[in-house]
Amino acid sequence: MTSLLAPRPHPRTALFAATLVAATLAASPAQAQLANCTVLAGTNCREVIPDGGILQGVSFSGTLTSTLTVPAGTCGAVTSLVDVNLQVRLKHNWVGDLRLRLVHPNGTTAAIALQNPGGAPAGISGEDLDATFNDEGPSLSISSTIPTISGTVKPVGSFSVFDGLPRAGTWTLEVVDSRGGNYGALEDWTLELPCTLPTVSIAATVPNAVEQPVTSGQFTITRTGGDTAVPLFVPFTLSGSATPGADFTSFPLFVTLPPGVTTATIDVLPLVDADFDNGENVFVTLGAGDYTLGNAVAGVFIWESPDLVGQSERAIPTSSSLGLALLALVVAAAGAGLIASRRLLG
């Protein structure tokens, strides 16, 4: 992490620009790898982002604007936005130089997706970005690998400002490089504009996992209805008596359903430990997202062995419960003796 805050300038030289542009232009056509419900034709995709700098003591920024036209009628009778997510892929050897801003076709409604990550003045020195900005995504995290920003991330400014506005028209992405010396290119970008939102539910499709021999449990997350042509990010939280990384193998706290895919599974792989914690449990609770919540909670139970499946922990004798039972016996015996002696005395 801290290595990302290295002092400028970045070791990459002007040679980088030439090789980057050559590689960029030789690659497959823009957006060929991006699928969504509205296949958009953009301008200035695969284009160098002008570098910022200082001229006669005055700082200036370089700005690349790229547009995408969303045709009318792509969602039938639905003409208003119910959700906006932004996918961007760019090469840049100092991502901290960058600001990304998405502008609605009305020209006045806009939201900042990324604002000089790492803060002023130098920002983070990590390279490249391949991410989807989604209000429901996790806060921005920086990786020491390339791309330094990836996956689904929350934009700086909420994209909910677009909700209810017309879908169709020419959208603009502004890519601003505010500092001189490091530079890059916009590879491609697209918008996820679902026509309608689905319902998302979770179920424990294999509710019983076993520690020995190891048998996984399984959750299944399903979307029904809505626009399945767009990817769907579903975050969730964990609870229950089982500990991730100790009682079962940890997994990311989200799934992303690719376009056209309606289900995702999460395996609960038990880890063998010396504890007799039979019947420990893992509950998954779905978080809010670009959907209506159906069944939001499900649980998987982890058992010591197949023959113990379904037995509660209390039904199994343990050293501590055995000790308590003996103590109860002693107390009962002592009580009985007391009553007996009183009777004798009486």
Ligand SMILES: [Ca+2]
């Ligand atoms: Ca969203």
Ligand SMILES: [Ca+2]
């Ligand atoms: Ca720069």
Ligand SMILES: [Ca+2]
């Ligand atoms: Ca355990």
Ligand SMILES: [Ca+2]
């Ligand atoms: Ca165990």
